[in-house]
Amino acid sequence: MDKKFARRISGAALAAAAALALAACSSSGSSSGGNSSSGTTTLKLVVADYGTGPSNASAKYWDGIVTAFEKVHPNIKVNVTSIAWTNFDQQVQTMIQNKQYPDITEGDYFSNYAKDGLLYPASDVLSDPGNLLQTFQAQGTYNGTQYGMPFTTSSRTLFYNKKLFTQAGITSAPQTWADIQTDAAKIKKLGDVGFGLPLGSEEAQAESLLWMLGDGGGYQTAGKYTINSAANVTAFTFLKGLVSAGDTEPNPGTVNRTDLWQQFAQGKIGMINGSPALIPIIQTAGVLQSSDWTSVPIAGKGGPLTDTLGVCDNVAAFKPNGHEAQIKEFLDFAYQDKYQLQFDKEYDLLPATTTASKALASDAVFGPFLTALPNSVQYPSDTSWANVKAKIQQTIGTAVTGSPSTELSQLQQIATTSAS
DSSP, X not given: OOOOOOOOOOHHHHHHHHHHHHHTEEEOSOSSOXXXXXXXXXXXEEEEEOOSSGGGXXXXXXXHHHHHHHHHOTTEEEEEEEEETTTHXXXXXXXXXXXXXXXXXXXXXXXXXXXXXXXXXXXHHOXXXXXXXXXXXXXXXXXXXXXXXEEEEEEOEEEEEHHHHHHTTOOSOOOXXXXXXXXXXXXXXXXXXXXXXXXXXXXXXXXXXHHHHTTTOOSEETTEEOTTXXXXXXXXXHHHHHHHTTOBOSOGGGOOHHHHHHHHHTTOEEEEEEOTTHHHHHHXXXXXXXXXXXXXXXXXXXXXXXXXXXXXXXXXXXXXXXXXXXXXXXXXXXXXXXXXXXXXXHHTOBOSBHHHHHHHTTOTTTHHHHHHXXXXXXXXXXXXXXXXXXXXXXXXXXXXXXXXXXXXXXXXXXXXXXXX
């Protein structure tokens, strides 16, 4: 999720990435773009793949929608291109640079395209944009107009291994950083990782923000970057102490979220921040029973967070091919509650519409995460965030092994320059 980074790559790399994107294509309907002589319009839909393998590849989900859509709209065909979400932004950016414009993307990263005048506003291509979760409206807005339309969302909670807690003599869930420190040290004595701290390139920006929020910090204040704020330095100073005590895995800056989630599922980690997507990993591993783990609000410096990280992946509708009416027909169809709920249950994510969220609110698994969404904090939405996020992913892990103040100040300088 939240894959908005933009990268500068050479002409040769651009061509290679474009070839990869085309090779990832799963098609339904005509293979040609635009309007045919028969009056049929073909839409190019490019989506992020959230699946773990062929059985639940995102292309299968979208092909099902496309098949149903084409039955009731025989004059509109939809070609689906599915790209691994870790490469999604880079490959879509390559398509745009090569003027191989999609009609619709689902995966995120829209603000630079809106700035370049390439996108339709949400109000032009969706009959009821007011049904989109208002929590993410500002995140999808550029210059006062909403262009990014959330299609799937997620929030974060703290997962902990109740079995390890019992073995370590811990009787209650952690609520503060002091609790985290104490509990992690006890779990370490069992021979396991006390707290899983993924600051590798996969999603370092998410883990970092969760700790920044713990002392009232964050990436921005009133729309201006404040990465090296006193609150953020305090958060990373605490994390440095946790790392130096050996209460986390070694070298957190080189370790990714997915790897640590799998270790948690194997019963080897006491605590870790996670989203609903961690749940099927736990279930598939078959090591922890449902009674062996739970999730609670994320621990902050002085108590549980009331505001957690909320993320969404956006749909964007592109102008260059001139298919506004056909795009609207398709998006109205794809945003039906039944497809929102199907997507969320398939990939253990959360809905992006008010009506679908209400339908899922009483679900025992997803309910707590949905409860956290209205008060969630989002990433910055300005066009500089793409470059800033990429640098955070590459370097912020050094803040827990070197100087927190120095590393955060370097990131602040990059952010300030990017935003100017």
